[in-house]
Amino acid sequence: MVTIRDVAREAGVSVATVSRVLNKSGYVQEDTKKLVLEVIQKLNYKPNEVARSLYKRESKLIGLLLPDITNPFFPELARGVEDAVQNEGYRLIVGNSDEDMEKEFRYIETFLQNHVMGIIASTIHSDRFLNLKIPVVLLDRTTDQFPSVYSNHQQGGRLAARTLLERGSREITVLRGPQHIRPAQERFLAALDVLSQSSACFYVMDTSFTFNGAKASVKEVFQKYPKTDGILACNDVVATAVLHEALRIGKRIPEDLQIIGYDDVPISELVFPPLTTIHQPAYKMGEEAAKLLLAILRKEKCMDTQIKLPVKLIERETTRKVES
Amino acid sequence: MVTIRDVAREAGVSVATVSRVLNKSGYVQEDTKKLVLEVIQKLNYKPNEVARSLYKRESKLIGLLLPDITNPFFPELARGVEDAVQNEGYRLIVGNSDEDMEKEFRYIETFLQNHVMGIIASTIHSDRFLNLKIPVVLLDRTTDQFPSVYSNHQQGGRLAARTLLERGSREITVLRGPQHIRPAQERFLAALDVLSQSSACFYVMDTSFTFNGAKASVKEVFQKYPKTDGILACNDVVATAVLHEALRIGKRIPEDLQIIGYDDVPISELVFPPLTTIHQPAYKMGEEAAKLLLAILRKEKCMDTQIKLPVKLIERETTRKVES
Numbered sequence: 001m002v003t004i005r006d007v008a009r010e011a012g013v014s015v016a017t018v019s020r021v022l023n024k025s026g027y028v029q030e031d032t033k034k035l036v037l038e039v040i041q042k043l044n045y046k047p048n049e050v051a052r053s054l055y056k057r058e059s060k061l062i063g064l065l066l067p068d069i070t071n072p073f074f075p076e077l078a079r080g081v082e083d084a085v086q087n088e089g090y091r092l093i094v095g096n097s098d099e100d101m102e103k104e105f106r107y108i109e110t111f112l113q114n115h116v117m118g119i120i121a122s123t124i125h126s127d128r129f130l131n132l133k134i135p136v137v138l139l140d141r142t143t144d145q146f147p148s149v150y151s152n153h154q155q156g157g158r159l160a161a162r163t164l165l166e167r168g169s170r171e172i173t174v175l176r177g178p179q180h181i182r183p184a185q186e187r188f189l190a191a192l193d194v195l196s197q198s199s200a201c202f203y204v205m206d207t208s209f210t211f212n213g214a215k216a217s218v219k220e221v222f223q224k225y226p227k228t229d230g231i232l233a234c235n236d237v238v239a240t241a242v243l244h245e246a247l248r249i250g251k252r253i254p255e256d257l258q259i260i261g262y263d264d265v266p267i268s269e270l271v272f273p274p275l276t277t278i279h280q281p282a283y284k285m286g287e288e289a290a291k292l293l294l295a296i297l298r299k300e301k302c303m304d305t306q307i308k309l310p311v312k313l314i315e316r317e318t319t320r321k322v323e324s
Numbered sequence: 325m326v327t328i329r330d331v332a333r334e335a336g337v338s339v340a341t342v343s344r345v346l347n348k349s350g351y352v353q354e355d356t357k358k359l360v361l362e363v364i365q366k367l368n369y370k371p372n373e374v375a376r377s378l379y380k381r382e383s384k385l386i387g388l389l390l391p392d393i394t395n396p397f398f399p400e401l402a403r404g405v406e407d408a409v410q411n412e413g414y415r416l417i418v419g420n421s422d423e424d425m426e427k428e429f430r431y432i433e434t435f436l437q438n439h440v441m442g443i444i445a446s447t448i449h450s451d452r453f454l455n456l457k458i459p460v461v462l463l464d465r466t467t468d469q470f471p472s473v474y475s476n477h478q479q480g481g482r483l484a485a486r487t488l489l490e491r492g493s494r495e496i497t498v499l500r501g502p503q504h505i506r507p508a509q510e511r512f513l514a515a516l517d518v519l520s521q522s523s524a525c526f527y528v529m530d531t532s533f534t535f536n537g538a539k540a541s542v543k544e545v546f547q548k549y550p551k552t553d554g555i556l557a558c559n560d561v562v563a564t565a566v567l568h569e570a571l572r573i574g575k576r577i578p579e580d581l582q583i584i585g586y587d588d589v590p591i592s593e594l595v596f597p598p599l600t601t602i603h604q605p606a607y608k609m610g611e612e613a614a615k616l617l618l619a620i621l622r623k624e625k626c627m628d629t630q631i632k633l634p635v636k637l638i639e640r641e642t643t644r645k646v647e648s
Binding site: 046059060061068069070072074075076078079082086091092093094095096107110113114211237240243244247266267269270271272 | 370383384385392393394396398399400402403406410415416417418419420431434437438535561564567568571590591593594595596
């Protein structure tokens with residue numbers, strides 16, 4: 001490997017001079033500079049990025065902390081982040097925390113030890129975030145302390161509830177997601193607000209976010225509330241579990257039962273019948289979080305540090321056409 | 325931030341002494357060592373991992389190069405890698421190449437500049453891999469030059485074809501995946517081998533690996549070969565596109581048409597009817613690739629550097645029960 005010393009020796013100058021040329025700092029005579037650049041080219045010397053980052057106290061790395069990439073909402077989100085940072089020459093160190101405080105803590109420590117320039121996090125259980133000296137942007141999560149990019153769950157929850165009501169459901173079951181996941185609770189409360197102002201009756205049942213986790217709660221729904229004619233699921237994976245159980249016990253969809261999901265992950269159009277759902281712009285959310293972090297790193301002023309993106313209804317075949 | 329100089333000053337020793345204590349190298353008097361360790365604790369000094377890695381010419385980073393994390397086969401694979409390397413204190417820099425040589429090349433360069441200890445790659449288009457001084461393990465890809473972890477596509481292709489034949493399909497359409505993806509071609513050829521030795525007739529059609537890309541080819545299948553009664557898809561996403569089109573035009577599944585997928589990604593049990601498919605052990609593949617790379621880094625001897633994992637048939641509802 002060619003080192004800065006080899007370049008200095010070959011050019012007959014000091015290491016400090018080569019360093020000044022590389023960093024475009026300090027005075028170097030024009031002809032010396034030209035000579036150094038020629039030697040660099042001749043020896044095919046590549047400045048060591050890590051050494052330089054150490055010297056300049058910066059790296060081209062960003063830490064991305066996710067709950068779990070195997071949850072189908074997160075791959076799109078992660079691609080959005082990656083594609084946006086790579087445009088500016090940054091790379092990602094990625095970690096999945098499984099919403100585990102200990103894992104999260106350990107990832108933050110190694111992010112710091114690798115001199116990441118900033119962190120984008122979709123999981124914040126650890127207090128370790130509070131006293132960092134590098135910027136943190138939350139993605140699909142919010143607290144008052146940090147810049148955040150998220151989608152409008154109030155709008156989403158309301159839209160989901162109104163969709164079922166407008167299309168004629170009168171006994172609606174709301175499947176509430178995990179209570180420690182704030183976006184899930186926000187849309188749940190917004191849906192509840194709309195339902196409680198309507199004349200429809202409604203039930204609430206807790207579920208996990210996973211297919212196998214939701215299976216049991218879904219069976220219980222149809223046993224406890226056999227006349228339920230509309231189900232508002234906390235995400236698309238849970239909506240799919242509802243779909244399976246409903247078809248298994250012979251419900252006609254959407255005639256007997258309407259179902260609405262949340263997220264619009266790829267599976268939602270692959271199940272049969274395809275799911276009506278609330279679309280979150282996952283890729284764009286990732287992209288916006290990356291752009292926000294990069295803007296903070298460039299110390300740009302006057303930017304909006306709370307970015308709330310709109311959601312929209314995707315009508316497929318688990319809801320009836322609206323009566324006009 | 326506390327530096328090694330602060331520790332040296334506080335302990336009244338030289339920086340070199342603190343360094344010897346940290347690196348457990350060279351002679352340091354017992355009481356000096358004790359003092360240095362006490363000061364380290366008192367000041368809460370954390371040795372800078374990057375600086376140390378530079379000094380020792382090693383880091384705790386591994387590069388993971390994927391084609392595209394939004395292809396549902398890869399999140400499980402990536403988690404397998406991550407969980408296994410993190411057990412030994414390593415972290416991943418992750419990049420998606422989109423099978424683009426240029427992107428791949430750039431990722432390798434930045435992996436090197438960040439002193440990764442090794443690379444795990446599921447995409448190898450760039451010649452840049454050939455002259456690296458760090459170990460490379462291929463994952464779900466194979467060439468003769470590199471250690472590889474992959475699943476048995478000969479077995480998988482044969483199993484898929486035999487499954488359709490044994491359950492009575494007589495006019496089978498084989499959907500061949502992208503020709504530059506070697507695992508797809510291996511299972512295709514293995515399936516062809518079984519079919520050509522049977523009395524069934526068969527057709528071949530090219531498709532992409534994506535849902536939207538496969539839609540058009542799938543329509544064409546039913547127009548060109550209306551009597552096809554068995555479809556062997558190149559992956560589960562394409563099998564799902566077949567399922568949709570078949571249901572749309574009124575085929576009964578599996579009575580009129582049997583479908584078999586490949587991979588056993590999460591969607592395959594979420595579609596309706598759930599897909600019969602060939603299961604690749606994605607998480608385990610990732611785990612084995614990580615273990616193999618770590619073993620190479622530890623310079624272990626006598627290990628198997630070509631790891632072929634078995635696949636298995638997952639019978640769900642798009643194939644008929646075997647006639648006994």
